[in-house]
Amino acid sequence: MCVRTARGRGVSRASRDYFKLDLGVMRPDRWLFQPGSARQLAAVRIGLCAVLALRVALRPNLYLDLSQQEASLFRPLSWAKLFHHMPSRGLLLAALIVCVVAAVCAAAGFRGRIALPIAWVAGVFLNGFLTSQGKVVHNDVLLLLCMFALIPARHSDVWSVDAWLARRRSEPPAPDVSVRYGWPVRTAMVVIAFTYCITGLHKLQFTGFDWASSDNLRWVLYTASDSQNGNSLGLFIADHPLLAHVFAWGTLVVECTFPLALVWPVSRWFYVPGVVGMHAGIYATMHLNYVAMAATVVIVYVNWAWIADRLEQRGADRHRLHPAPART
Amino acid sequence: MPDAKSTSPLEAPAQRDQPPQEPPPGPPSPSERAPAWTRGFVALYLIAFLICGAFAIEAWPLTGWKLFSHPRSPNLYGWRAYTFDARGHETKIDFARFPRADRHLPLIMQTYGNLSPLRKDGVCQTWAGRMRGFGVQVSGVRIYRTHVLLRLHRYHRRPPKGTRQLLYVCADGKGARRV
Numbered sequence: 001m002c003v004r005t006a007r008g009r010g011v012s013r014a015s016r017d018y019f020k021l022d023l024g025v026m027r028p029d030r031w032l033f034q035p036g037s038a039r040q041l042a043a044v045r046i047g048l049c050a051v052l053a054l055r056v057a058l059r060p061n062l063y064l065d066l067s068q069q070e071a072s073l074f075r076p077l078s079w080a081k082l083f084h085h086m087p088s089r090g091l092l093l094a095a096l097i098v099c100v101v102a103a104v105c106a107a108a109g110f111r112g113r114i115a116l117p118i119a120w121v122a123g124v125f126l127n128g129f130l131t132s133q134g135k136v137v138h139n140d141v142l143l144l145l146c147m148f149a150l151i152p153a154r155h156s157d158v159w160s161v162d163a164w165l166a167r168r169r170s171e172p173p174a175p176d177v178s179v180r181y182g183w184p185v186r187t188a189m190v191v192i193a194f195t196y197c198i199t200g201l202h203k204l205q206f207t208g209f210d211w212a213s214s215d216n217l218r219w220v221l222y223t224a225s226d227s228q229n230g231n232s233l234g235l236f237i238a239d240h241p242l243l244a245h246v247f248a249w250g251t252l253v254v255e256c257t258f259p260l261a262l263v264w265p266v267s268r269w270f271y272v273p274g275v276v277g278m279h280a281g282i283y284a285t286m287h288l289n290y291v292a293m294a295a296t297v298v299i300v301y302v303n304w305a306w307i308a309d310r311l312e313q314r315g316a317d318r319h320r321l322h323p324a325p326a327r328t
Numbered sequence: 329m330p331d332a333k334s335t336s337p338l339e340a341p342a343q344r345d346q347p348p349q350e351p352p353p354g355p356p357s358p359s360e361r362a363p364a365w366t367r368g369f370v371a372l373y374l375i376a377f378l379i380c381g382a383f384a385i386e387a388w389p390l391t392g393w394k395l396f397s398h399p400r401s402p403n404l405y406g407w408r409a410y411t412f413d414a415r416g417h418e419t420k421i422d423f424a425r426f427p428r429a430d431r432h433l434p435l436i437m438q439t440y441g442n443l444s445p446l447r448k449d450g451v452c453q454t455w456a457g458r459m460r461g462f463g464v465q466v467s468g469v470r471i472y473r474t475h476v477l478l479r480l481h482r483y484h485r486r487p488p489k490g491t492r493q494l495l496y497v498c499a500d501g502k503g504a505r506r507v
Contacts, residue, residue, distance in 0.1 A: 032370060033362040062428065069429030072450035073436060078388035086429065124389055131388055134435030144389045145377065152369055179360045187370050191377060195393060198381035202397040210399060219400035222478045226487045239482055 019266050032190070036182025038174055039305040041150075042159035044185055046107050047299030048147050049116065052123050053103035055140060055292055056096055063092050063126045066133075075134040086129055098122045109160020117151050120144065142195055143292045146188040146300055153184035188300045193259040196275060200255025212248035215241060224286035234285035251278055261301070272301050402478040407437045408492060410472070411456060413465040421455055421469070425462065430454065437471070440496070445503055452498030468499035 024031045056063070071085035087095075099122030105115035123144055131137040156162045157174035167173065203211045210216060221238035225231040237243050254274040261271040279294040376390055384392030410418040423431045436451060443451070452469040459466050472492040480488035498504040 029367070033367065035360070065428040068427035070450070070454040072447055072454055073430055075435070075439065077386055080388075128388060133429055134432055134438060136386060136388065136391060136394075138391060138393070138395060141389050141391055148389075149370075149373065152366070179362050180366075183362055183366060183370055187374065190374060194378060194381060198378075199393045199395050199397070202384065202392070202394050206394070206397045207399040211397075214399070215402070216400050219402055219404065219478050220396060222481045222487070223400070223404055230485045235485060 017265075021264050023263065025262050028190075032183050032186045033179060034182050034186075035177050035179050036185055037305045038154075038158045038176055038178065038181045039308060040303065041153060041155050041181045041185055042109070042157070043304030043308075044146075044188065044300055045109070045112065045116065045150055045155040046159065047304075048143060048150070048296065049103045049107035049119060051143055051292055051295045051299070052119060052140075052147065053100050053107060055143070056103070056123065056126060057100045060096055063096055063130065064089055066129050067092055069133070073134075074132060076132045077136065078128065080128050080132045083129075086132070092126065092129070095122045095125050099126060109156040109162050112156030112160055112162055113154070116147070116155065120147050120151060123147070138293075139288075139290055140292045142192065143296045145191050145195075146296050149187040149191065150184050154180050155184065157181075185300065189262060192297055192300055193262050196255045196258035200252055200258075203252060204256070212245060212252045215244070217244045217248040221285055224288075228287055231285055231287070237285065247281065250274075254278060268301055272297055404476045404478050404490075406474045406476070407433050408472045408474050409433060409455060410470050411459045411464055411466040412468055412470055414467050418470065419459065419464050421459060422462075426455075426458055430458070440471075441506075445505075448496070448504035449498055452504055456498075456500075466500075468497060468502075470494055471496040471498075 022031075024034075066086045067089035069086045074083075074085050076083060086092075099119055102115045102119035102122060106112050106119050123140070127137065127140050127144065154174075158176075163174065207216065218238040218241060221231075221234040221244070225234040225238070228234075237247060254271060258271050258275070261268045275297050276294045279290040282288050282290060376387075379385065380387055380390035381393050384394055386392055409421040409423075411421060412418050421433075423433050440448065440451065456466045456469055471494075473495045474490050474492045476487055476490035478488075494507050496504055496506055
């Protein structure tokens with residue numbers, strides 16, 4: 001990825017700023033409501049809604065099987081306390097279909113401003129019951145929290161069926177950069193940064209630095225390995241205390257200092273791969289699937305508008321090098 | 329407005345939205361300012377998110393983010409549940425064969441002690457009913473607290489042998505009781 005482009009002579013001020021501390025974050029009212037790119041917001045909409053659609057559509061039994069739970073085992077949390085038992089299979093199936101269809105429509109930007117809230121409500125409904133089995137399930141929470149920030153936003157003004165239909169009706173195109181497109185993405189960035197920070201701080205609050213300096217992670221890995229009838233990677237790390245300490249300290253540092261990614265843009269090259277690697281490690285050793293969290297971080301923090309520009313430019317360069325033969 | 333150009337895929341939106349070679353735009357004009365309801369929405373949302381996170385409040389989907397935050401010790405305590413027949417012969421309850429929503433013994437046992445005797449018995453009856461469905465003769469359920477010393481795990485793929493202590497018995501017709 002192209003950090004190089006920001007070096008050398010003729011570097012733009014924006015490029016140099018990329019390596020500097022952005023203390024504008026200290027004024028959140030200004031920082032959050034700066035102008036933003038319509039294409040970046042659209043990319044975040046497409047990514048988050050596609051992940052939600054895939055998460056629900058690829059694991060239907062995870063949700064539908066909830067209906068088989070006996071009422072005596074129901075442990076509702078939050079709004080699910082309004083229910084006395086899990087919903088029926090029919091209701092869960094209806095919610096699942098609504099969630100997938102609405103999320104696909106929202107990703108495509110077809111009636112996006114209506115489809116996205118519907119997909120979000122259905123997603124919260126399904127995952128809320130998943131988390132009512134006695135343990136708080138965090139796997140899809142970050143995805144839903146970032147989607148929530150998009151609900152009132154104008155996320156379907158570009159890269160959407162709605163925008164295509166508007167063009168056909170000869171309506172004026174939406175601006176590429178506007179105040180209305182910046183805050184949803186920045187709000188999602190703040191939510192992600194403080195999610196990891198709070199997770200790390202809770203480790204310090206409940207366990208202190210012993211979380212990393214003691215054998216805490218080794219016991220976690222042994223326990224996780226036993227629940228999988230032996231996990232070679234987890235056991236290897238647990239059998240080598242020094243290695244376990246390195247991973248534990250790495251986790252603590254990445255989590256607690258993640259908000260630095262808001263203040264110092266270049267540090268995202270450390271934090272985004274850092275949390276993706278952390279979730280990959282958790283999956284490899286403990287078989288806990290946090291792919292939705294990792295995907296959410298990538299979707300929100302990667303500059304998709306930049307990638308689209310580069311692809312467009314590359315396509316134009318190729319076209320210039322190989323012009324179409326003139327017709328006679 | 330110029331097309332948004334930027335320098336890197338992981339840039340801040342504030343920076344990537346600025347055209348290169350030009351100074352960044354000043355504060356947006358009043359007509360470009362975000363409306364008050366938008367500011368209120370974002371402020372309320374972020375405050376609620378931060379309060380729930382900081383004080384570990386579970387108002388799902390707002391959550392306390394207590395992921396792996398509690399310390400683990402080498403003394404691993406767990407739970408095992410067995411059914412027993414009229415002659416006292418025990419059969420381990422195989423939770424992996426249960427419907428997905430009923431598989432989580434450790435999670436159920438977190439709050440089991442605080443349940444009313446009726447609900448405690450209801451949980452046992454659920455497990456007994458499922459085991460009967462597998463063709464096992466069931467007169468009741470015994471729940472054991474198990475203990476494993478993880479220090480002995482090092483360089484062994486299998487967990488070290490643990491100990492167990494009977495904690496609850498649910499006999500048919502007699503309800504649940506703590507031993």
